[in-house]
Structure formats: structure tokens, C-alpha cells
Amino acid sequence: MEATALNSLVNPGVRNLAPYVPGKPIEELERELGIRDIVKLASNENAFGPSPQAVDAGKKAMEDVWLYPDASGFRLKQKLAQRLDVRADQITLGNGSNDILVLVAQAFLNASLNAVFSQYCFAVYPIATQMVGATAKIAPAVSADDPLMPLGHDLEAMASRVDENTRIVFVANPNNPTGTSVAMADLLDFVRDLPDHTIVVVDEAYFEYQPEDTPTAIGWLPECPRLLVTRSFSKAFGLAGLRVGYAVSSPAISEILNRARQPFNVGLPGLAAAEVALDDVAHIERTRRENAAQRKLVANELHRLGYSVIPSAANFVLAHFGTHADAVFEYLLRNGIIVRPVANYGLPQYLRISIGTAVQNEKLLAVLGTFEA
Ligand SMILES: *Cc1c(COP(=O)(O)O)cnc(C)c1O
Numbered sequence: 203m204e205a206t207a208l209n210s211l212v213n214p215g216v217r218n219l220a221p222y223v224p225g226k227p228i229e230e231l232e233r234e235l236g237i238r239d240i241v242k243l244a245s246n247e248n249a250f251g252p253s254p255q256a257v258d259a260g261k262k263a264m265e266d267v268w269l270y271p272d273a274s275g276f277r278l279k280q281k282l283a284q285r286l287d288v289r290a291d292q293i294t295l296g297n298g299s300n301d302i303l304v305l306v307a308q309a310f311l312n313a314s315l316n317a318v319f320s321q322y323c324f325a326v327y328p329i330a331t332q333m334v335g336a337t338a339k340i341a342p343a344v345s346a347d348d349p350l351m352p353l354g355h356d357l358e359a360m361a362s363r364v365d366e367n368t369r370i371v372f373v374a375n376p377n378n379p380t381g382t383s384v385a386m387a388d389l390l391d392f393v394r395d396l397p398d399h400t401i402v403v404v405d406e407a408y409f410e411y412q413p414e415d416t417p418t419a420i421g422w423l424p425e426c427p428r429l430l431v432t433r434s435f436s437k438a439f440g441l442a443g444l445r446v447g448y449a450v451s452s453p454a455i456s457e458i459l460n461r462a463r464q465p466f467n468v469g470l471p472g473l474a475a476a477e478v479a480l481d482d483v484a485h486i487e488r489t490r491r492e493n494a495a496q497r498k499l500v501a502n503e504l505h506r507l508g509y510s511v512i513p514s515a516a517n518f519v520l521a522h523f524g525t526h527a528d529a530v531f532e533y534l535l536r537n538g539i540i541v542r543p544v545a546n547y548g549l550p551q552y553l554r555i556s557i558g559t560a561v562q563n564e565k566l567l568a569v570l571g572t573f574e575a
Pocket of ligand 1: 297446
């Protein structure tokens with residue numbers, strides 16, 4: 203059957219869906235350039251790597267991979283519950299937090315409903331919304347000239363988009379691709395003021411990169427029954443390849459998601475590694491500390507080279523290269539460095555650069571210093 207005829211058979215939500223654009227894989231650039239030692243700063247992976255103990259636990263679990271994993275994720279949930287001071291029945295495990303975002307959309311949206319999110323938000327929110335045939339209501343972001351939170355979430359603008367058909371509001375804090383974070387007091391006011399028919403997802407994928415005493419939206423659950431907080435093992439925990447994420451919510455919401463999810467959505471090595479990763483507190487502390495130091499260095503050097511950088515609370519920076527963004531991206535690629543173009547996010551003048559190790563960042567900055575427009 204030809205493609206157009208086949209396309210007419212596809213669910214309307216999927217028909218016009220543009221696929222998610224991942225960062226360019228290292229192997230692909232290796233094949234293209236025929237070189238090694240490629241530096242990938244394109245997918246916000248933890249450049250300092252995972253906890254070695256977590257990797258050992260994952261390897262050990264490989265011996266049992268002929269068995270289905272524990273469908274209830276009992277041990278990981280117990281551990282998370284203890285760590286987060288919630289009950290285990292408030293936790294939903296996902297194949298990455300991406301899985302949870304899609305599950306929430308499947309469980310609560312349909313073609314007559316809408317989801318609200320900010321202009322420069324995580325690409326999965328519009329995909330999950332469109333896929334189930336729902337409407338995206340996009341709130342304009344804070345202005346690029348704002349001194350505190352350029353291009354970040356404008357909570358007032360978001361609140362004004364919420365109507366009687368809004369079932370989900372997505373807020374990433376810190377946000378990707380901008381790296382901005384909203385004040386928790388403002389976010390709490392926003393969440394409190396949402397109508398009862400609206401589920402709010404606070405996406406804390408980059409939570410662990412913030413200073414240690416940073417409050418989490420998980421603390422608001424007792425007073426916000428329609429709140430869902432999502433977290434990931436892909437970013438600071440450095441386990442992106444294993445696909446483990448989770449949501450914390452009321453037991454009622456968790457029970458709904460539990461009905462909609464695949465019974466074995468998290469694999470056996472992932473469950474085992476995540477459990478151990480949670481216990482390796484020193485690994486997260488080191489990651490947080492080194493990322494903060496390197497982020498500061500990268501931002502300062504980018505400024506010195508004449509590029510403005512949006513203040514980031516995460517493990518990446520969004521830097522402004524004006525009309526040279528494409529040329530800089532290509533120049534870096536030719537020199538074995540992969541960063542992330544964000545034109546598909548509506549930000550053609552910017553590049554998103556993940557924070558690497560000291561050696562990787564040095565290479566990035568050295569190559570950037572030789573770029574001539
Ligand atoms: C990376 C990311 C996620 C999803 O990561 P998973 O690997 O699916 O856990 C979710 N939200 C934001 C904002 C992200 O940047």
C-alpha cells in the first residue's frame with residue numbers, strides 16, 4: 203500500500219506527528235568522520251557516569267534475565283518510598299519518566315480535551331498530547347530579555363490558558379531545553395489555583411542537579427491531590443540506557459496509571475541498578491558538585507567568547523549563537539563534538555550544550571574559540 207493510502211488509516215493523532223529528534227549518537231558521527239574520541243554533549247547524560255555499584259548490580263541481574271522482572275517493582279518502590287517519605291502505593295514506575303508522561307496523557311486526555319504547557323518545554327509533552335488526539339494549548343514563554351528566567355515558564359500565562367477542558371498541565375522544573383527554574387513558592391501558588399478537573403505534572407527530571415536543600419514538589423502532595431511529580435534515573439543517576447523513571451502522586455492517581463501501564467514496563471537490570479544507585483549518595487553528591495563547577499566554567503567561557511547563556515539549574519546550558527547557530531553546530535561536529543540544535547523547539551538561534559567532564563568541556567571551549575563566522 204502506498205504511503206498516502208496507509209496514512210489515511212492512521213489514528214488522527216499519530217498521522218501528523220513529527221518524531222522526537224534525539225541527539226546524534228556517537229557511533230553515527232564516528233562512522234561519518236572516521237574518527238574516535240568523540241565528545242557527546244547532546245542528550246544531558248551524566249558525563250561523570252553512573253554509580254559503579256549500580257552498574258555492578260545491573261550486570262549481576264543479567265544472570266536472571268530469562269525471568270520476567272517483578273511487575274510491581276516492589277523493592278525499588280520500597281526504597282523510593284523510604285527515601286522520599288511517601289507510601290509505596292504513591293509511586294508508579296516507568297520505562298524512563300517519558301513512559302509516565304505518555305501514560306498520564308493516555309489516562310486523562312482525549313480528542314475533546316486539552317493540555318497546557320509552555321512554549322519552550324520538553325518535546326515529549328506536545329508528542330504525548332497530540333498522540334492521543336488532544337489539543338495543545340501553548341503559553342508564551344518569559345521574554346528572552348528577562349534577567350532571571352529568560353525563555354522560562356510564564357506561570358501566569360499558563361494559568362490563563364487553563365479552561366474547562368484542560369485535563370493536564372505540564373511544568374518541568376528545572377526546564378529542558380532552557381535550564382530555567384521557577385521559584386517554588388510561585389509554582390505552589392500556581393498548582394493550588396488550578397481547577398479540580400486539572401492534573402498537574404511537575405517534571406523533576408533534573409531535580410538532583412539543584413543545590414541539596416532545594417525543596418521538591420513531592421512535599422505538596424498531601425494538599426494537592428491532582429499533582430504528579432515525575433523523576434528520572436536517566437540524568438544525574440547516569441542510567442539513561444536502562445530506562446527507569448517514576449512518578450509520585452496520590453495513591454488514587456498511581457492506581458489509575460498502574461491500570462494503563464504495561465505490566466513489565468521496567469526491565470530487570472534497570473530495577474536492580476536503580477535500587478543500588480539510590481543508595482550511592484556519594485555519587486549523586488559528586489555529580490551535583492562537579493556539574494555545578496563545570497557549568498559555571500562553561501557559562502563564563504561562553505560569555506567570554508561573546509555568546510550569552512541562559513542561567514541554568516540543570517546539567518546543560520542553552521547558549522545564544524544568533525544566526526551562526528547552525529554553523530557552530532556543524533563546526534563542532536566536524537571537530538568531533540556533538541551538541542544539540544534546538545530549532546525544532548522553536549529556538550533556531552540557540553544550541554543546547556550538556557555539561558561534560560573538565561576534559562570534555564576544555565575541548566569544547568578550545569574548538570569554539572577557533573570558530574570563525
Ligand atoms: C530527559 C527528560 C525526561 C525523560 O527522561 P527519561 O529518560 O525518559 O526518564 C523527562 N523530562 C525532561 C524535562 C527531560 O529533560
